[in-house]
Amino acid sequence: MSSPIGPKDAPRRILLGISAGIAAYKSAQLARLLKQAGCEVRVVMTDGAQAFITPLTLQALTGEPVRTSLLDPEAEAGMGHIELARWADTILVAPATADLMARLATGQADDLLTTLCLASDADKVMAPAMNQAMWRHPATQRNARQLAADGWRLLGPASGDQACGDVGPGRMLEPEAIAEAMLTSDMPSQATVDTQAQGLHVVITAGPTREPLDPVRYLSNHSSGKMGYALAEAAVTLGAHVTLISGPVNLPCPAGVERLDVQTAQEMHDASMRLTANCDIFIGCAAVADYRATRQAAHKIKKRDGEDGLTLQLVKNPDIIACVAASRPTGSRHPLVVGFAAETRELETYARDKLTRKGLDMIVANDVSQAGLGFGADDNAALVLWLDSAAPDGTGHEQLPAQPKTQLAMHVLRHALARLAAGATP
Structure with a gap:
């Protein structure tokens, strides 16, 4: 962070739980940042966490004794674990391993950290960290959804290089990003968001479309589908029913998501219009080809001697997001319609x-000319704009800095759910 972000009122009391992951070394920096921001921080470590970082390090950084055992006779003389559970405003588990997530999802209380989590009414946040295959495993995804439904706010994980040599989602967010998320309060709490998301039907378009010229060639673009798939994964984690209308991509379908595969813009349009009437939020994240060939050649178009070029006749494709917005009954804002804009x-x-011309409720715009962001990348930055009658110009806005698409997706969904809760739809 460029500068510490402090709590608005009394010092936040944060109980930092550290479980047995290699990312535990980042927790020292996280504790330091939270202390610098004015928070009171107390640390609880699992047995396995102490193999990666020592309690003495965390004690030096927080100025408080570090608790490691549920059966500590000195602490438990006064029911210490209950007092610690009552003390905390927020319980933050970072890193949260697959094992810890599984134990919390099933309500186990077999060590001090899990016992505190069950015994406390504090806000609960975790930053998952594990091997990419473990994160993608259906059991872990099922546990993540259960934890979200139970009121946990999940931060990340990020994607990238991992200590084991793998590349993919599972990295713990950097301490600065976790501290930033913990200490800003301009959005609803994750528990509130989860409650809002329960039972909602979210439809998301993702990836490119392919517009055939002949049986061999097509018009398309560089979209990888990563942003749309991150949105789908985040939405299902929050407890929503998610339908993903996907163009051709090389990505696995997120666990718990219903996927409809399409190729062309017309196919994506038809699927979108079928689902619009029965969804609560429609997110048009796909990079839809604006034009298609007027006529598809029945056979491969051959290069002919003496011809220096080829002229194609193109016709406009349907504007899917505008059609969805226009399909709503007059005066209705149902469903909430979120568009994306990739600009240079x-x-x-x-x-x-x-936003205004197509009748959208919210738009997420990103500059795809920036290296390392946008098409094909694991990270993205975005400007979010939404209709806001209280704003001087009729729109609210937030600039979201470069971050993993998995994290950006959660921000976008929280905005959409906030618009929904504010009455953008009936």
Whole structure:
């Protein structure tokens, strides 16, 4: 963080739980950042966590004794674990291993950390950290959804290189990102978001479309589908029923998500219109081809001697997001319609125009000309704009800095759910 972000009122009392992951070394920096921001921090470590970082390190950083055992006679003389559970405003588990997530999801209380989590009414947050295959495993995804339904706020994980040599989702977010998420309060708490998401039907379009020219060639774009798939995974984690309308991508379907595969813009349009009437939030994240060939050649178009070029006749594809917004009955804001805008210049100008011209409730705009962000990348940055009658210009906005798409997806969904709760839809 460029500067510490402090709590608005009394010092936050954060109980930092550390479980047995290699990312435990990051927890020292996290504790330091939280202390610098004015929070009171007490640390609880599992037995396995002490193999990666010592209690003495955390004690030096927080100025408080570190608790490691449920059966500590000195602490338990006064029911210490109950007092610690009552003390905390927030319980933050970072890193949260697959094993700890499984135990918490099933309500186990077999060590001090899990006991505190069950005994406390504090807000609960965790930053998962594990091997990418473990994170993707259906059991872990099922546990993540259960924890979200139980009121846990999940931060991350991020994608990237892992200590085991694998590459993919499972890295613990950096301490600065976790501290930032913990100490800002301009969005609803995750427990509130989870309650709002329960039972909602979220429809998301993702990936590119392919517009055939002949049996061999097609028009398309560089979209990988990663942002749309991250949105789908985040939405199902929050407890929503998710339908993902996907163009051709090389990504596994997130656990618990219903996927409809399409190829062309027309196919994506038809699937979207079928689902619009029965969804609560529609997110148009796909990079839909604006044009298609007027006529698809029946056979491969051959290169002919003496011809220096090829002229194609193109026709506009249906504007899916505009059609979804226009399909709502007059005066209705159901479903909430969220668009995406991939631009290379004048980001805010084009995003505002698209927001109003297409009748959207919210738009997420990103500059795809920035290296390492946007198409094909694991990270993204975005400008979020939404309709807000209380704002001087009729729109609210937030700039989301570069971060893993998995994390950005959660921010986007929290915004959408906040708009829903604010009455953007009936």
